[in-house]
Amino acid sequence: METVRELPDGLDRVNTAAIEVRGLKMSYGTKEVLRDVGFTVAAGEVIALLGPNGAGKTTTIEIMEGFRAPSAGHVRVLGVEPIRGDERWRARLGVVLQSWRDHGRWRVRELLHHLGRYYEPYAPQSRSPFDADELIAAVGLTEQGEQRVRQLSGGQRRRLDVAIGIVGRPEVLFLDEPTAGFDPQARRDFHDLVHRLSDLDDTTILLTTHDLDEAEKLADRILILAGGRIVADGSPDRLSREFSRDAQVRWSQGGEHFVHATDDATGFVRRLFEQHGEEVGDLEVRRATLEDTYMAIVKREEA
């Protein structure tokens, strides 16, 4: 995915993808967690990484964050091998881990303002760190600005974590289960925030989640990690079509309700009308959801 372009001043500039992973392997002792993981993320893409518990999602993310050295493989984030990434590279990333309980005594605004300042020396004019107040408003914590961090509710705390993750206006943002423990309103607000980051700031976002609905709403592309490999890679729609053509057809006839599963819904409905015509009522055709697809893929992998 690399294109080398000759610049007028004779320097080679490599336009790399935001994230590039090939042949990634990771073992803990004799336990092989990642066998052969490979994927590419273009700049500005939003990717959801799905997979059953213990599939290695967090390990994969930690390797990309530079927090963990892989056993083998080629990993590049913004063109840099994460484990060797320097502070300038670090300044271009945003990291939101699964759980954080730090800085309980700080006030929300005070903390965001302080942490934002670490990015000042690295920020180009176009990407100066977020103003604390602007950010607090963006994650819906305006009323909590003067509260101490430990007084925040679970969902509020999580939104603060996200705010800290993006305070340096990252080019690549890693979110590990960002919405665990959110109520529906907080979840929706968070989705709006992700859309805004990706639309306005062109942030590349990689998130893990167990909420398939969320993955479908947010992600341009979905990666499914199972058995130590990426077993599916595509838009939610494409995945559904590719992996499961099953659809459910429901209808009523003579006061009775029927359900039929088929991989050719159109043909089935055509025959249904040919045979019964006017008698058919309450027709409903439901394509396999992402959840059905996901379950089918994971089951196949684990079999």
Add this chain to the structure above:
Amino acid sequence: MNPRLHAVRLGLRRGLIEFRHQMTSTQDVFFTVMTTASFVVVLYLQRDATLPGTDLPLAAATLPGMLGMLVPVTSMVGAVGMLSVEREDGTLLRAKAMPQGMVGYLVSRVTSLSLSTVVSVIVMIVAGLFLVDGLTGTGAGGWLTVAWLTLLGLLSSLPLGAIVGSLAANPQAAAGLSMLTVGGLTAVSGIFYPISALAGWMQGVAQIFPLYWLGLGMRSALLPDGAAAAEIGGSWRPVETTLVLVAWAVVGLLAAPPILRRMARRESGSAMQTRRDRAMQRIG
């Protein structure tokens, strides 16, 4: 803007903010007050006693020892506790996730721990001025020595605390380890009774560690010159004091960064999660 220098400045700022948090936290203030109060009670109970064989108030001899103990105990136990707790709650990982965050983190910890140590020393001296006869007669040179020893004490204890905090598997182990070290060293340090009363090999052990020398140095600053007769060799041994403390500081400052780096490199979200799960099992 030099990023590293910028982070050092942010670290100082952060240290001040967190020192303020400590000063306004009932829990922390209570702890400091209790520690100081226990020392003050000892001084108060000794108010009429004299050092055997002299007319020197016993409290006048105890106070310098307490000061000598306060510096390494506050800074070392503080550093161990902070590091082990902040590895578990994610503060350290947060620092790791930010550009130059570890520089800011370390500077802030040195700042806030030094400030709280200095505050404890000042509180103790103020209490001493009221309770201990003769302390008001200490000259500028004596107070300068106290300040210098406090600085040396910080420089030799903070890196040790950082090392112990990095090596301990969890906050409980860290607390146990630091209490054991401090307790053992205090017992043979000659702070609560003259070291010359201890067995020869114990004297030898005590003289390896900073605690004895800090106590000796503080006594040299705050006691009349005649009191040196009760010390090993009948002298304050100022040159040896400085040499031993500087040696500890140099060793600590050389050894701590690679150990801290190794510990920080191993930190990750899942490592933190594993420790937390284990902590929950201990409680549950």
